[in-house]
Amino acid sequence: MTAARLSVSALCAAGLLAALAVPALADEKPTKAQWTIKYRQATFTLLAWNIGPISSMVKGEIPVDQARLALHAKRLAELSPMILEGFPADAKTGAPNKAKPEIWDNFADFRAKATALDEATAKLAKVAPGGDMKAIAAGLGEVGNACKSCHQKYRAD
Numbered sequence: 001m002t003a004a005r006l007s008v009s010a011l012c013a014a015g016l017l018a019a020l021a022v023p024a025l026a027d028e029k030p031t032k033a034q035w036t037i038k039y040r041q042a043t044f045t046l047l048a049w050n051i052g053p054i055s056s057m058v059k060g061e062i063p064v065d066q067a068r069l070a071l072h073a074k075r076l077a078e079l080s081p082m083i084l085e086g087f088p089a090d091a092k093t094g095a096p097n098k099a100k101p102e103i104w105d106n107f108a109d110f111r112a113k114a115t116a117l118d119e120a121t122a123k124l125a126k127v128a129p130g131g132d133m134k135a136i137a138a139g140l141g142e143v144g145n146a147c148k149s150c151h152q153k154y155r156a157d
């Protein structure tokens with residue numbers, strides 16, 4: 001092997017080592033619990049993202065855009081049933097999060113609260129395209145109450 005070839009393979013070896021080492025340091029593969037906690041937090045982020053404009057339209061802070069309102073409401077109804085999947089018993093801890101351990105001591109109650117949100121968001125999604133702002137405000141109120149009743153019991157501040 002020539003000196004030039006040797007240095008090329010030495011460089012390749014160094015590059016390969018760097019490629020193997022850097023992701024492990026900079027972007028480590030999450031544990032199952034970390035990934036699950038990230039999933040459920042993402043779900044709540046998306047819920048909040050979509051509630052925001054509906055709430056602002058109901059309060060008159062921004063103009064009512066009927067199509068957007070209906071779209072956000074439809075998304076809420078699609079997102080709500082994704083919540084429970086983020087709460088398996090093996091993801092109580094493993095990353096910073098606000099889920100109280102009581103969730104897993106009272107899982108039937110927790111599930112009932114998640115189902116209440118499913119129902120409230122489905123109802124809101126049903127009235128949203130009609131443009132009846134009174135019905136939409138009432139529907140949003142029910143969604144907010146469903147959020148709150150679960151947060152009060154099961155979310156740490």
Ligand code: ASC
Binds near residue numbers: 144147
């Ligand atoms: C939101 C949000 C919550 C709920 C809650 C409803 O948009 O981030 O936690 O609605 O405020 O009472």
